[in-house]
Amino acid sequence: MLVSLLRRFGVKLSLNDPRWGHKPEGDNKKQEGRRPGGEGPPDLDQMWRDFNARLNRLFGKNGNNGGGDNNGNGFRPDMKGASVTAGVFGVIALFIWLASGAFIVQEGQVGIVTTFGKLSHKTGAGFNWRWPAPFQAHTTVDVSRVRTAEVGYRGSVRSKNTKESLMLTDDENIIDIQFAVQYTLKDPVAWIYNNRDSNDDTLRQIAETAIREVVGKSKMDFVLYEGREQVALDANKLMQQIADRYALGVQITNVTMQSVQPPEQVQSAFDDAVKAGQDRARAKSEGEAYANDIIPRSRGAAIRLTQDAEAYRSQVVESATGNASRFSQVVAEYQKAPGVTRDRMYLETMQQIFSSASKVMVDAKAGNSMLYLPLDKLIAQTAANDAAIGAKSGPVQAAPAATPAPQEIMTTETARQRDSRATGRERESR
Numbered sequence: 001m002l003v004s005l006l007r008r009f010g011v012k013l014s015l016n017d018p019r020w021g022h023k024p025e026g027d028n029k030k031q032e033g034r035r036p037g038g039e040g041p042p043d044l045d046q047m048w049r050d051f052n053a054r055l056n057r058l059f060g061k062n063g064n065n066g067g068g069d070n071n072g073n074g075f076r077p078d079m080k081g082a083s084v085t086a087g088v089f090g091v092i093a094l095f096i097w098l099a100s101g102a103f104i105v106q107e108g109q110v111g112i113v114t115t116f117g118k119l120s121h122k123t124g125a126g127f128n129w130r131w132p133a134p135f136q137a138h139t140t141v142d143v144s145r146v147r148t149a150e151v152g153y154r155g156s157v158r159s160k161n162t163k164e165s166l167m168l169t170d171d172e173n174i175i176d177i178q179f180a181v182q183y184t185l186k187d188p189v190a191w192i193y194n195n196r197d198s199n200d201d202t203l204r205q206i207a208e209t210a211i212r213e214v215v216g217k218s219k220m221d222f223v224l225y226e227g228r229e230q231v232a233l234d235a236n237k238l239m240q241q242i243a244d245r246y247a248l249g250v251q252i253t254n255v256t257m258q259s260v261q262p263p264e265q266v267q268s269a270f271d272d273a274v275k276a277g278q279d280r281a282r283a284k285s286e287g288e289a290y291a292n293d294i295i296p297r298s299r300g301a302a303i304r305l306t307q308d309a310e311a312y313r314s315q316v317v318e319s320a321t322g323n324a325s326r327f328s329q330v331v332a333e334y335q336k337a338p339g340v341t342r343d344r345m346y347l348e349t350m351q352q353i354f355s356s357a358s359k360v361m362v363d364a365k366a367g368n369s370m371l372y373l374p375l376d377k378l379i380a381q382t383a384a385n386d387a388a389i390g391a392k393s394g395p396v397q398a399a400p401a402a403t404p405a406p407q408e409i410m411t412t413e414t415a416r417q418r419d420s421r422a423t424g425r426e427r428e429s430r
Contacts, residue, residue, distance in 0.1 A: 101132040108144030110188045113137070119189060141188035146253065149200040151207050152178035153258065164204075166263065167212050173220040178259040179232070181207045181239065187249030194247045203243070203250065210238040220262075228257050356385070 104127055105111040111123035113130050114137050120130075123138075130136040152165030165176050183203065185191050195202055214234045215223055223231055232255040240252045262270045334341040 097132050101130045101136070103128055103130070103138055103140075105140060109140050109142050112139045112141060112189060112192060114139075119193070122189065139192060141185065141192065143185045143188055146182050146184055147200065149181045149183070149204045149207055150178075151181065151204055151211065152176075164208055167215045169215055169220045169223060170217055171219050174263050175215065175220060175223060176259070176261050176263055177211065177215065177223075177257070179207075179211065179235075180256045180258060181252065182254040182256070183250045183252050185249060186251045190247050190249030194249065202246075202248065203239075206239055206242045206246075207235070207255075210242060211235045213238060224260055224262075228260060232257055 103111065105123055105125050107125045109125065111128055113120045113123060113128075115131075115135065117137075120136065128138075130138055153160050160176075160178065162176075165178050167175055167177055169175055181203065211231075214231050218227060218231060236252055236255045239255070243250050243252065261267070330341065330345070
């Protein structure tokens with residue numbers, strides 16, 4: 001080791017160098033470190049004297065008197081050479097001791113240096129140095145890693161810890177909750193000095209306390225169904241408050257509900273209750289769907305009937321108003337020219353009557369006794385007129401079919417006589 005150190009400092013060594021007490025090869029004298037004759041095991045006394053002589057020559061001292069008895073009768077080390085050797089080894093040991101204070105901090109970590117157990121300073125990522133033990137020591141803390149504390153289970157949800165998972169709700173029901181808390185370190189010094197344990201036991205106890213308080217203020221159905229996210233948020237806030245009160249130097253990032261269910265002893269009964277609740281919800285949904293289907297239809301039909309009635313009322317009112325206005329206008333014109341107005345009204349009335357009646361006018365004075373009456377066409381035309389009138393008036397109840405009345409055949413003379421009789425009755429009434 002000493003030879004390698006000397007070579008590192010640039011000292012060239014050669015076993016054949018006369019300064020080291022060696023002689024060139026081929027010398028018939030005894031070899032160093034061996035007994036006369038070159039046979040047998042090496043002489044330890046001679047090796048020690050040769051080593052001291054080399055050290056004395058290296059540091060400029062005379063090595064003639066430092067070797068002890070040249071006869072080699074006893075092991076008598078040179079004290080001066082021993083002190084030089086101890087000094088070299090002391091320098092090497094000092095260098096190694098100082099080098100032991102160097103340490104490397106990885107990216108995302110923080111180094112905490114203490115002097116006699118008291119906080120000295122923090123170091124960042126990279127190469128750092130501190131005073132070696134026992135003066136100073138260092139601890140590396142990972143602040144970038146997301147840590148996880150599991151409550152109610154360990155590793156898998158199947159490996160339950162019922163002592164942590166069983167909780168009591170506000171309605172005095174027992175519930176089994178398994179959840180995980182994820183957190184990071186925002187103050188590594190507080191985490192090292194204020195945390196009782198280096199693992200997650202302290203934070204796990206905080207999480208268990210917070211979740212028990214939140215669940216104890218909630219109903220069982222709320223925790224099992226619609227309130228899972230709300231319970232997780234409330235527990236997150238409460239955990240952060242407790243951790244800040246204890247000055248743990250952690251930041252709660254997320255609370256994940258792994259499993260929320262009733263105890264295994266009442267699981268079957270609870271499943272039946274859940275199925276009954278699902279059936280009730282399904283029946284309620286079906287009823288709401290039927291109501292949403294029938295109610296709009298009924299409202300639409302009611303609105304349609306109301307609008308039809310309003311339209312009929314408007315039609316009747318407007319028709320009556322128009323007839324009254326027309327009658328007033330006819331009266332005014334009749335007072336101006338009674339005869340002309342009477343004849344015009346008569347003609348309009350007869351035109352309206354004959355246009356909607358199937359009558360055939362026959363001139364009896366022509367003397368033609370052969371009359372051709374297309375009764376089949378007349379009956380078909382009458383049926384078509386009746387169907388058109390029924391379509392305009394809307395659907396009506398079916399009436400028993402009646403045989404069509406025979407077509408009335410009126411001669412011209414008969415029509416004139418009837419008209420003259422009607423005119424005479426009208427005059428007499430006036």
